Amino acid sequence: MSRFDIYMSGVGGQGIGLLSEAIIRAADYAGLAVCGVDTHGLAQRGGMVESFVRIGTLTTPLVRKGSAKLVLALERTEALRAVELFAAPGGTLLYYDTCWQPLSVRLGTEKETSAEDVAAACARLDVRVIPVRTELPDVRMQNVALLAVAAKEKLIPGVGVEHYEKALADLLPERALQGNLKVLKG
Amino acid sequence: MKSLGDMLLNTGPFSEIVLGNTALARAMIESGTEVIASYPGSPTPEIGAALMSVPKERRPYYFEFSTNEKVATEVACGASLNGRPSCVFFKSVGLNVAADSFVQLSLLELNGGLVAILGDDPGANSSQNEQDNRHIARLAYIPVLEPASPAEAYTFYLEAMKLSRKRKMPVILRMTTHVCHGKEKVSFAGWTPRPIGSVPAFDSSAGPSIPLTTRALDMKRRAIARLAEVAQETDGSPLHELREGNDPSKGVITAGLPFRSLVDVLEDAAEKPDILKLGVVHPLPKGLVADFLRSHASVKVLEELDDVLEREIKALAFDLGIRTVIVGKTDPEDWIGEYTPDKVAEVLAKTWPSLVPRKRAERAATLAPRPPQMCPGCGHRSAFHAIKQTLAKEDITVADIGCHTLGFLPPYKMGEVLLSMGHSTGTAAGLSLFNTTRKVVAFLGDSTFFHAGLPGIVNAVFNNHNLTLILMENGTTAMTGHQDHAGSGGNANGPADAIPVRAVLEGLGVKSIREADTYSQAKLTAMVKEAVAEEGFSVVIARHPCMLKYTREQQRTPGYVRKSVNIDQEKCDKLHVCVESFGCPSFQRDEEGRVVVSEELCIGDGSCIQTCPAKAIGVKKVQEGGGKA
Ligand code: SF4
Ligand code: SF4
Numbered sequence: 001m002s003r004f005d006i007y008m009s010g011v012g013g014q015g016i017g018l019l020s021e022a023i024i025r026a027a028d029y030a031g032l033a034v035c036g037v038d039t040h041g042l043a044q045r046g047g048m049v050e051s052f053v054r055i056g057t058l059t060t061p062l063v064r065k066g067s068a069k070l071v072l073a074l075e076r077t078e079a080l081r082a083v084e085l086f087a088a089p090g091g092t093l094l095y096y097d098t099c100w101q102p103l104s105v106r107l108g109t110e111k112e113t114s115a116e117d118v119a120a121a122c123a124r125l126d127v128r129v130i131p132v133r134t135e136l137p138d139v140r141m142q143n144v145a146l147l148a149v150a151a152k153e154k155l156i157p158g159v160g161v162e163h164y165e166k167a168l169a170d171l172l173p174e175r176a177l178q179g180n181l182k183v184l185k186g
Numbered sequence: 187m188k189s190l191g192d193m194l195l196n197t198g199p200f201s202e203i204v205l206g207n208t209a210l211a212r213a214m215i216e217s218g219t220e221v222i223a224s225y226p227g228s229p230t231p232e233i234g235a236a237l238m239s240v241p242k243e244r245r246p247y248y249f250e251f252s253t254n255e256k257v258a259t260e261v262a263c264g265a266s267l268n269g270r271p272s273c274v275f276f277k278s279v280g281l282n283v284a285a286d287s288f289v290q291l292s293l294l295e296l297n298g299g300l301v302a303i304l305g306d307d308p309g310a311n312s313s314q315n316e317q318d319n320r321h322i323a324r325l326a327y328i329p330v331l332e333p334a335s336p337a338e339a340y341t342f343y344l345e346a347m348k349l350s351r352k353r354k355m356p357v358i359l360r361m362t363t364h365v366c367h368g369k370e371k372v373s374f375a376g377w378t379p380r381p382i383g384s385v386p387a388f389d390s391s392a393g394p395s396i397p398l399t400t401r402a403l404d405m406k407r408r409a410i411a412r413l414a415e416v417a418q419e420t421d422g423s424p425l426h427e428l429r430e431g432n433d434p435s436k437g438v439i440t441a442g443l444p445f446r447s448l449v450d451v452l453e454d455a456a457e458k459p460d461i462l463k464l465g466v467v468h469p470l471p472k473g474l475v476a477d478f479l480r481s482h483a484s485v486k487v488l489e490e491l492d493d494v495l496e497r498e499i500k501a502l503a504f505d506l507g508i509r510t511v512i513v514g515k516t517d518p519e520d521w522i523g524e525y526t527p528d529k530v531a532e533v534l535a536k537t538w539p540s541l542v543p544r545k546r547a548e549r550a551a552t553l554a555p556r557p558p559q560m561c562p563g564c565g566h567r568s569a570f571h572a573i574k575q576t577l578a579k580e581d582i583t584v585a586d587i588g589c590h591t592l593g594f595l596p597p598y599k600m601g602e603v604l605l606s607m608g609h610s611t612g613t614a615a616g617l618s619l620f621n622t623t624r625k626v627v628a629f630l631g632d633s634t635f636f637h638a639g640l641p642g643i644v645n646a647v648f649n650n651h652n653l654t655l656i657l658m659e660n661g662t663t664a665m666t667g668h669q670d671h672a673g674s675g676g677n678a679n680g681p682a683d684a685i686p687v688r689a690v691l692e693g694l695g696v697k698s699i700r701e702a703d704t705y706s707q708a709k710l711t712a713m714v715k716e717a718v719a720e721e722g723f724s725v726v727i728a729r730h731p732c733m734l735k736y737t738r739e740q741q742r743t744p745g746y747v748r749k750s751v752n753i754d755q756e757k758c759d760k761l762h763v764c765v766e767s768f769g770c771p772s773f774q775r776d777e778e779g780r781v782v783v784s785e786e787l788c789i790g791d792g793s794c795i796q797t798c799p800a801k802a803i804g805v806k807k808v809q810e811g812g813g814k815a
Pocket of ligand 2: 563751770771772773788789790792793794
């Protein structure tokens with residue numbers, strides 16, 4: 001298949017590692033060539049974290065700026081940054097519409113990034129935007145909430161909900177799996 | 187859920203999606219590596235996590251996190267002298283700590299073999315510099331293998347151990363951040379479990395192993411001779427790869443991750459140069475490189491960080507009278523940062539402007555990058571907030587390495603200079619000399635206390651320096667993923683007696699010791715005030731368990747109850763102490779200047795309640811939940 005680059009970002013502590021590994025495993029279950037890399041930062045929460053997944057190529061897991069056909073962001077501020085840097089024209093931004101204010105906003109020196117800011121950047125860059133916000137039994141399931149929309153909207157060509165299911169079963173302990181599968185399957 | 191430990195012990199051939207670091211752990215098992223030691227540091231700690239995922243009684247190896255990288259190197263060295271295949275691994279700057287022993291390794295007969303995995307960090311993602319550890323190879327006469335992917339990490343480790351055992355010499359496997367953390371499907375060979383032998387094979391007649399007087403020179407002769415043999419043996423090694431392009435006039439010599447970036451970028455190029463990818467980067471495969479140079483009119487040396495290969499290749503061309511145009515680094519930027527595909531495209535364009543068409547628009551972010559910060563509820567935040575109340579603006583604060591380094595960021599701005607692990611007491615001592623007007627306060631974490639902090643403390647006692655050391659004790663090696671340390675009550679093999687920090691300080695002769703839980707902010711403020719007013723060396727132990735570790739453990743406990751605080755908007759005077767000075771990231775500010783608490787972030791520990799002058803913060807509610815890892 002032709003190559004499909006995915007760029008993911010969020011804030012440390014939001015569970016981007018699980019999101020990215022679920023996608024890598026799902027793509028593998030779908031029979032696609034896939035590789036990825038996380039920028040594991042430090043343990044502390046709150047810094048920017050990113051992850052790259054590339055489907056259909058094994059040259060390198062690192063995605064070039066402006067070439068991600070799918071951008072996934074777990075937070076609104078990071079969604080804006082991600083789309084500006086990595087989204088390919090004609091691509092899609094799927095983000096969880098929550099805000100973890102950066103220090104500058106908390107200190108009152110900058111304004112919080114709004115959903116309108118994100119939408120405007122997407123319009124300028126010719127990127128389709130899908131914000132997600134749903135009731136969840138646990139805030140730690142926001143990553144899987146994004147996966148659910150990616151599955152439903154078939155945002156990753158060739159990867160279906162059954163593949164994501166298998167991937168989550170690989171990655172989650174039984175006590176967490178059932179709740180997350182419920183979120184995945186809506 | 188798939189079990190990492192079961193996967194690592196799988197005896198049949200299989201393939202699995204793994205991190206580069208995990209692939210290394212499997213390679214250790216397959217190759218029969220029996221003793222493995224490390225000190226945690228990014229980008230390598232997941233090797234330790236993988237090794238520890240195997241239950242202790244099923245481990246076909248002994249693994250430990252040692253107190254520092256030098257000790258880890260010595261443990262691996264001693265085991266190898268006893269005939270055990272051994273491995274030591276640590277992060278880039280860990281080599282500086284290990285160096286005193288590390289540079290001696292090649293002088294010995296390492297009977298069992300010893301592979302040292304060095305996790306370099308181009309781009310300084312999680313290190314205080316981006317030093318290029320290939321330099322140690324020349325200094326210490328040690329061969330270096332450099333994989334570019336998780337699959338290569340696995341095969342190169344096996345080769346490195348084979349080479350090391352055959353020649354009884356150390357071999358370096360040089361990893362970089364995104365090779366360690368790359369994830370892809372790797373095919374593993376089968377593995378036959380073998381019992382670990384119980385014969386200690388150390389034989390002093392196999393030496394000399396004491397490099398004193400003229401022996402040191404004989405041992406050096408042997409090291410150089412062995413390296414020359416390795417050069418011969420690896421010149422034609424299948425670890426090197428030649429990839430033909432369609433423009434025979436141009437060639438690129440490269441290695442490691444930059445190779446993958448190069449292949450990616452060249453997909454856009456109409457005329458592709460030939461590529462020589464080196465698998466063994468030291469000693470240089472001279473025959474292979476000379477042939478490559480002779481068969482191309484111009485050759486670009488594409489290497490991340492320093493010009494190690496470039497210099498050797500140019501020297502080789504000079505010696506052999508090869509007239510090929512060789513281009514290495516062209517400007518200082520070529521020395522800096524990770525060689526991602528975007529960076530490689532830029533670097534190539536400086537030498538061959540039309541090679542890769544520029545079809546991409548420049549992309550820039552309007553937002554400033556978001557630096558890491560201390561977690562919600564972190565005890566260090568309470569400590570910084572409390573200590574700040576009592577220090578004068580002109581006082582000097584010295585940072586050290588750990589989560590508490592982040593205190594240098596606003597709003598705390600505590601910790602103004604940083605060198606390395608454990609430097610703070612020594613640097614602070616120097617800052618205190620001929621200084622009667624500005625108090626000097628140093629910070630130090632507990633894992634770092636044991637790692638490299640002790641000599642500075644002994645020095646402060648021994649030479650009677652005038653400073654206050656604040657020991658930020660959180661009971662774990664938090665920043666690298668919560669590994670145990672000598673003071674935490676456990677090690678990589680189970681429970682262990684904790685070495686109490688206070689008893690160590692007393693034993694070292696520290697006279698002035700105070701301790702407080704950092705959540706008791708007023709008490710801590712008062713203690714630091716007293717301590718800095720004293721003449722001489724004083725220590726304040728500012729203790730609170732790592733709240734990220736604590737919260738994660740709580741979340742896994744059945745019946746876990748989620749808590750958070752909230753702000754009574756009636757009582758709030760908009761003084762903004764919580765959001766601007768205390769600065770817990772859970773506090774969010776809206777456009778009218780109202781502060782609200784994010785329930786997603788708040789852990790409900792309540793350490794902020796005491797900071798609000800209007801007493802507007804209270805515990806809000808509890809939510810049922812939990813159960814996810
Ligand atoms: S990991 Fe622990 S010590 Fe480090 S910032 Fe978070 S709570 Fe604090
Ligand atoms: S109770 Fe919540 S807001 Fe207060 S310090 Fe703890 S995490 Fe931050």
